[in-house]
Amino acid sequence: MTRELNDPASWWFFAAIHGEYVNPATAWYPSPPAYPAWGFVSGEPAVPTSPLPSQLTQDKFWNQCQHGTWYFLPWHRGYLFALEAQLRVDIVSLGGPESWALPYWNYFGGVQGAQAAMPPAFSEKTLPDGTPNALYVTMRFGPDDNGTIYIPTPDWVAHHPDTPKHQYSDVTDICLQEDLYTGSNAATPLPGFGGPDTGFSHPGDTPHGNLESNPHDLVHVYVGGNVSSPDYGVMADPGTAALDPIFYLHHCNIDRMWAGWNDAGNVNPDNPEWLSGPAQQFVMPMPGSEPWVYTPEEVQSISSLNYVYQEATVPQKAAGNPLVKRLQTLNAFSVTDGLAQVHNIMPQPRAAELLGANFGPLEISKAGSASVDVTLHPVVQKSMLKSLQFASVNALPDQLYLKLENVRGTQDATVLRVYVDLPPQADQDTRRSQFVGSVGLFGLRRASVKDGAHVGAGLTFILDISRFVDTLFIENRLSAETIRVNVETASGAAQPSPIEVGRVSIYRQPI
Ligand SMILES: [Cu+2]
Structure with a gap:
């Protein structure tokens, strides 16, 4: 954060890779309101809007995030991998461990859903020694628009009847029950777990995949929240989201869910257009070397990227098979019908x-x-x-x-x-x-x-x-x-x- 905006090793440059509202071409806004141009971000951390890198550098690296597409998962995995590599270099240079890895925020975990609350490392304004906490962000308002950040997951909601606005527990991991990356089948609704077949998709105006819609999009918006219009939390907008350190822990959890889904035997697309990526190649800065160009094929397995997750979520299929539930509702599933029979149907x-x-x-x-x-x-x-x-x-x-x-x-x-x-x-x-x-x-x-x-x-x-x-x-x-x-x-x-x-x-x- 102490580095300048035009330094590819800076926090601000990395945020702009996802999206930005800082240069004249993208700092458009219907007036009023003025927000979310970066110059209007109020409170900690103070966000620089200059010096801008060259136009060539901006065109190559900035505004790349992939949404509403089957590239959503692989693009973000490469993004996390590049940030982690940069942070590890900095952490090691400060005497930290060479095995340092990006943590994840599993908002579905914990006793009585307790991990739905934002980790204190991010929510405390100051460090134990009283100095400001760089992981704390002022423009983060939460689902009740009051600065308290939690995700209304089923477990959390069941144990917090005091949050009446969020009794629908709409943030779920139901998508882990699905078994098709793109498209639909008996277990997978449209447009599929990983998103629809598209080209390079920065605007994200095509239907969001099921994992992207829920939990991904909802977590962004609930963390962001809005306290007084037109201000809203930086996490709620792709052009400002990656300014907030919690962004990367949220995406790391999405990445973990993808890895767990693969672990459970579900496969990624074998279509060459997915494997080799769109015509506009994915590229990230890498510390001390040339920029890294990558394809979905190169990042589709975490073991080839040399990392693992502490808890891999493996979906429990038999218990919650949505199709069995439907047949039961319709009185069309008798006791003699085995679950295995339904599992075998793959029309x-x-x-x-x-x-x-x-x-x-x-x-x-x-x-x-x-x-x-x-x-x-x-x-x-x-x-x-x-x-x-x-x-x-x-x-x-x-x-x-x-x-x-x-x-x-x-x-x-x-x-x-x-x-x-x-x-x-x-x-x-x-x-x-x-x-x-x-x-x-x-x-x-x-x-x-x-x-x-x-x-x-x-x-x-x-x-x-x-x-x-x-x-x-x-x-x-x-x-x-x-x-x-x-x-x-x-x-x-x-x-x-x-x-x-x-x-x-x-x-x-x-x-
Ligand atoms: Cu995101």
């Missing part, structure tokens, strides 16, 4: 079919909520109902998806909660039963702006609503001509600027 994914969509954009107003009636196509609805009615181990029910397309706005520090068929003035229990999932708007601003590099398509999210639709079916509530979709901001706070959802649609995918 070819089939094309998703549009079941219904709304017309025109949906605006989440300053009040923080909106709803829309999605009109269903009668013929497709009939096929979907038939598939649920006759579901069995041999005829699996359709997967159902809710898609939020072209989500645009400027307030990245927003979590949207999505409900289906929520009656007006619903009580807390009803809300919980109608809740289908949350999305964190990490990258909203960048994906929304029309400028030279981006068309401003906004963010796109896909939520698997299959299990929820099963319940509607059993309760005989699926035959109406429309399905109501409700969207609310998690904070319930007034929005400084509206958020627009370009289109809300529902798809069925036969499996």
Whole structure:
């Protein structure tokens, strides 16, 4: 942090590799608000905005982070590897161990979910000797927007009834149950565990993979939070996120989840386009040597990079197989059906079919909520109902998806909660039963702006609503001509600027 912005060994240069709002080409902002240009970051640590490296260096190294793509995991692994190499050199030069490695923040761990709270090494303002803690960041506001940082995981929420805003425990590791990196099958909803097949994807306006959406995006937004608009926490925006030291421990945990997923026998894509990476090569500065150019193939195994994780999360499949749960809900899973039978079903994914969509954009107003009636196509609805009615181990029910397309706005520090068929003035229990999932708007601003590099398509999210639709079916509530979709901001706070959802649609995918 004491090094200058244009030094590839500086903290600030590394943050800009992920994304930046510091040079004239990227320090755009709709005015007001002025934030998140780097010059407006307030409090510790003091963030430099000069001296800028040459344009050539900026073009080569800065603004590279990959989101909404199957390159999300390998690009970030290389990024962590390069930072770790730089930090190790510095730590050794200060007398530290040569075996030093980047720690991870496992917010799912601990007794009663205790590790969901940010580690004290990052949350304490001062070190034991009273000097300022360089790992503490002022612009980090948390899920309750009050500076207390925790992640609302199921374990944490179950033991903290005192956090009423976050009783939906929307940050989960459910994605570890999936077994397909890209695409969908019986165990994996679209767009797949690791993300969709794309080219170089810096704006992140293509659908985020399942691990990227949850927990990755939600953790970014919950750590960031916002205390007074237009300010929000630096972690909530890809153009400022890596200024916060906790960023790297969060990503290290995402990397650990990927490694654990592979350990459990799940494979990465064997497609040459994934293995060799996009046309624009991934490159990182390396201490004391030439820049490091790498491909996904070269980083896909952590053993070849010479590191291991203390706790490898190996998903427990049999206990929580989502498909078995669905068949049970639909009364289509008898005691004679073995779990092994379901595990063996691995049908070819089939094309998703549009079941219904709304017309025109949906605006989440300053009040923080909106709803829309999605009109269903009668013929497709009939096929979907038939598939649920006759579901069995041999005829699996359709997967159902809710898609939020072209989500645009400027307030990245927003979590949207999505409900289906929520009656007006619903009580807390009803809300919980109608809740289908949350999305964190990490990258909203960048994906929304029309400028030279981006068309401003906004963010796109896909939520698997299959299990929820099963319940509607059993309760005989699926035959109406429309399905109501409700969207609310998690904070319930007034929005400084509206958020627009370009289109809300529902798809069925036969499996
Ligand atoms: Cu991230």
